[in-house]
Amino acid sequence: MNSLAAFPASLRCLAILAVLVGMTGCGRTPPAYFRLNMVEATKQRLTSDQERQVSTILLAMFGTPDEPVALPETGLDLAKLKLAAGPVRSDIAGRKNGLYREHCGHCHGITGDAMGPTAAFLNPYPRDYRPGVFKFKSTERSDKPTHDDLVRILHNGIPGTSMPSFALLSDVQIDALVEYVKYLSIRGETELALMRAYFELDDDAEGKLPETQEFLVAETLVPVAEKWQAAADARIAVPEMPAGLDLAVSIAKGKELFYGDKANCVKCHGPTGLGDGQANDYDDWNKAIVEIGKEVQSGLAKAGETSTSGMSADEVAEHRAQVAWLDRFGQVLTGDALRPRTIPPRNLRHGIYRGGRRPLDLYYRIHAGINGAPMPAAKGTVPPEDIWHIVNYVLSLPYEFDGELGADRTLVAQGR
Template sequence: MFFKGLVPKAAAFGLAVAVLSAMPGCKRAQDAEFVVGPKVKELDATLQEAVTAAVRGEFGTPSLPTTPLHADLELKEKETELRRLRHGRDLYVQQCEQCHGTSGDGNGPAAKYMYPRPRDYRAGIFKFTTTPYGAKPRRSDLLRTVDRGVSGTCMPSFRLLPKFDREAIVDYVLLLTHRGEVETRIALEAEFEEEVDSEVVPDLMDEVFTRWETAEEQEVHPLTVQPVEFSDEMVAAGKEAFLTKGCAKCHGEDGRGMTKDNLGKDAWGFATKAADLTSGHLHGGAEPIDIYRRIISGINGTPMPGFRTILQQEPESIWNLVAYVKHVAGQRRAGNVPVPGAFRKDTPESGTLDVAAVGDTAAAN
């Protein structure tokens, strides 16, 4: 038998795969094809076909997914990893696909009316990371999002799934995001060269995978130690920084955010607005370190800039800002409901907000 000699965990997993594959919910993946990405669609039919074939050669299809990351594994290890990937695929189809789509394009049948929209993984851009602005997330960042969900959005928590399953799903999400990025690179190259040169494909893939690999070593640590307590003095100093360092320009003086869509589009092409910090739902997590990382590293793909350059000379300001954000975020719970009203009086008209000079936005993804 195939599993003979493997650890019990893997055997149990094999059983799970067998059971899952027999379930009707998994049928769709058997028939599905990955949707062609936007850059490929711009090419003529012959080039489209060539790009699609090259990408399929590296990443397979939804029914038989694979990844170049397994290329150097020993046969036996490769088989184990492939089974794990298919297990991740099956779970993805059951738990994620309705929102994130078969290809991870964020366009599943349930996605249309959601704000924010489910993530389109194909651009390789993720918001809630522990890495610097513009860097890829670490694997553990994706796992954390799957564990916690994104509070205040449609993204649920999957904490109740066994750890092994969550890990397998993340592997599959990584496949989809790597695939999307590689597809775009090959399409751009094809547009330029008017052919798909199979000798260049490994280099293009290398560029993508290297950035993911380096991100693993790039965890952002606070510049100063986290205070034991967030005192009223810190909240007051944080408010002062909030008003003087540019935060209020986007979030409003009271942190409620601008209710008008005056910040343009995000990296995925959807209208965006500054977060309402009083909503009680901090999307990127409510722990002080989560808030700290949002401030120092910004939020990839959105207008929220990183403030490392501006604040590294006065690192205590960052913890003060965290204190203020925590304070503002906890107000509703404390019964201090902010004054209602759909639009703020001091909201500038669409497009008039000058935020270009604020923060670290140059090193976009």
């Protein structure tokens, strides 16, 4: 400021303007790029050459955030991807492009790594698509969501979280965004598969992945893409809700199951359903970071206590490399991961259901559990028809229900 003070006021303004223009840059903003999954790269102890190889392969297979590529094996529709990808703009016909960056990127990140600028302030965090795990869907626990499941999520948003509804977008736009989520997810899972493949290389590979069609497409991409293509056939078979069901009887049965040894919902959701049972658990995304954090901390503590005197030169070198790796991992966690957050079991008295409030949605949730979260599947422990009783009990929980129904006490849960 001192040097600026020497200028007359008008010139000073110009000087400040020049500095501001310099900072924002008169030219175009640099093109967006996909970030490498540094947590996984560090975990797998990839060298910088190996990191570069992964980036190069991914570039060839998936393109860039502005110019996506979709190999036929992905089953993705490039025209849809192009509508969602790229910077926010309109074409000659006034058709909007760059939908993902306009509507999703600030939370889910350009790469779909859930590291957008808004993400750190949210609880729960936005979904990181890269592990390919989704929570609210009509398929069995470990299966991918169907296209329609994702359309539904975009229509309704996720109640009780910051994930908004995009019901105001056109069907074509929502369809394009869903395709783009799949693209980011397939890309992310392919990246993980590539990074993990170094571990299994033979010595004569000299630390390089084979860049053959066979390895990259048939062995790496296809198994990821096939799971998405199989989703439509992985829908949960839901039995009809038993006809002529007496709701009060059903709720009583559901209650018994809820507190019983088999379903044992009470263990986590608590004796009053307030979600105050087993707490301090993490979902898979956060758990991974917690575990790495612990490994780094205990590793560094151990290294601090270890004396190198009496070690051979090789052992000292190995020890140093280990400490350097732990240090680096600590830095990666600070820059490339968010502070882990717990996922409390849902307070079932609120009547807010993230995966949707239709009885069918709750059937899916209870049958299959919530993938990536501690909520287990009742499948296998509770007969399929009986799950409807639990659904009815859960739907009755937000209301003061004392088990006595009369003509004057219509059950509000009915027909919800």
